[in-house]
Amino acid sequence: MSALKPSRRMTHLDVLESEAIHIMREAAGERSKLALLFSGGKDSAVVLHLATKAFWPERLPFPLLHVDTGHNFPEVLEFRDATARRLGERLIVREVEGSILRGTVKLPRPDASRNGAQSVTLLEAVEEFGFDALIGGARRDEEKARAKERIFSHRDEFGAWNPKAQRAELWSLYNARINPGENMRVFPLSNWTERDVWAYIAREGIALPSIYFAHKRDVVRRDGLLMPVTMLTPPRPGDVVEKLSVRFRTVGDITGTCPVASEAETVDEILAETEIAELSERGATRMDDRVNEAAMERRKREGYF
């Protein structure tokens, strides 16, 4: 027995990990055509890591699916492709551009944000492949509406969430039944906070796209935010382009994602940096303060969009 590890007392990350694994095994047990939404972002990287654990040593019983807005950072797309290749998993990519060409998505302006259009392309992919459940990385601490969303969340045939008719969800007894044409969304990270995600990334050594870590990038200052200078977001007349050390806290659509000034090159440094920033911002002095980037991400989204 000497080769065997002794049992451990479960820490809060162990509890969250085990719950997420249980959720994904239930999803795979109750539904037959699943896909895991994998964008290459940190939350989806954590979900993919947990899925690998849930079905180890077998391959995943579902493909990875990414709806590409065409406005993604190249580093993130490279990471997405490399990760799927490394794990030997099937990656399906469907592009909003395809929906635009088909005429199912019509943007008000060519350079408009494509966030809203994503759901059209997603539903087209669901129909094309007959997916009956999609596993995603949304968390309840992200916003107030999410705080009420189920772990197994029902979508009607138009892909719509009806908060008025949510099913009661008790214990760990998930009700994944649907009618033909309907869909289940499954959120294994429902009970995780932003801090839990970073702590788990650190503990498990989960790889992330390089732009999450400090790097030199051309930016301009606008409305108190740092805007990355890219093909899609060129400097405006009068902007002063600076080369700063920055990192991204979230990686979404290029037109809506701003980096923050940072020197943090590792996950531990990101955690430490976030705590110090939080402390001084709040004028607090306690070092046992907790970290929660979710609200800042939210603020950023609200501020920009």
Added chain:
Amino acid sequence: MALPTTDEDAGVLRFITAGSVDDGKSTLIGRLLFDSKGLLRDQVAAISKSRAGSNEEAEIDLALVTDGLESEREQGITIDVAYRYFATPRRSFIIADAPGHEQYTRNMVTAASNAEAAVILIDASRLAGKGLKAQTRRHATIAKLMGLKVIVAVNKMDLTGWSRAVFEEIRDNFARVARTLGIEDPIYVPIAAKHGDNVARRTPHTPWYDGPPLLEILETLDATRRNDGVFRLPVQRVIRMPDGARAYAGRIASGDVAVGQEITVLPSGQTAVVEAIRTFDGAFADAAEGQSVGVVLDRDVDVSRGDTLASAEARTTRALVADLCWLDEEPWEKGRRYLLKQGSRTTQALIDGIVFVREMTELAEVGEASGLKLNDIASVKVKLRDPILADTYAERPATGAFVLIDAASNQTAAAGMIREAA
């Protein structure tokens, strides 16, 4: 630093808050988040703004933390349970908050199903000399039904002049209800959530109270749900190991399991010995409640999703008596078959008779009931097409619980707790 180290990390405590806005529930939740630094600067700014630009802590309306619920209610969004998260260096917390007066039973039952404890709030300022409100008796009943540990937070003590007599009167009143219901060892704490007294820090106003403040009670509460430690693992999936062996994968619902231990496969009743416990993170000599593992057996037995690996003496049943909380707008239809899910198994069930419906004001048991509708709590007889585990909710909450699903609407129709196998 903020991250709990492995040695100190006391895991996660999930608790519900029971009480109305009038009792100061929103203020208490806001206070817990604020004092544990669970609120960020922007959130604090948002709730301070409405108070004439003051940054004084005392001026912050903590109840506004849970605001937004009001506007959602106006939009007609069902607010049954909202989850909030905070952490101290000792423990992470999940608050399942079930707001609202309507459908309160359904919401509180739903919130309680994944909680270990209930904080029941009582407004001391309005209760002196009056006895407990019907609402508090209802909260106590549901907490007992769902097997939660009970903490009674006697709030607004400042408005009583920190009267020891008022606190003790409320404590004694609640203790009588607790004795009637069979709630074991409720914990009582006098607080003033608005000012933070005895919430995160001890107050100088209660020299006569020698217990810890509420947050410390929550940090140190034994979070393990009461069960008898007997092994149960509902099999979610059969997974092939690299050497071809089959591992039965699932999360351990109760007890623990070790290599070399004899187990029974239910409902077939076949027995086998545990040969290995495998996970992505390695092979283990044993595993305990809450862990997701793969169990390899020493012989070929027929095991598939829906079966349970269990300790040797486990048994199954096709008839039982259960407490039921009806959750669906559609009332129960006599004679209809519902789907029943217990662990990873789904079968068909028929409600064969109502023993009694619990009247929720005086808590009396009403016999001769003929129907079940939303928010009803009843004791019922259930017949099953296939055998399920004969575990009671009191012995093993994780496997003694089930849900009923309406196969026509796919709605989750009822929550059930097995009281006895017939």
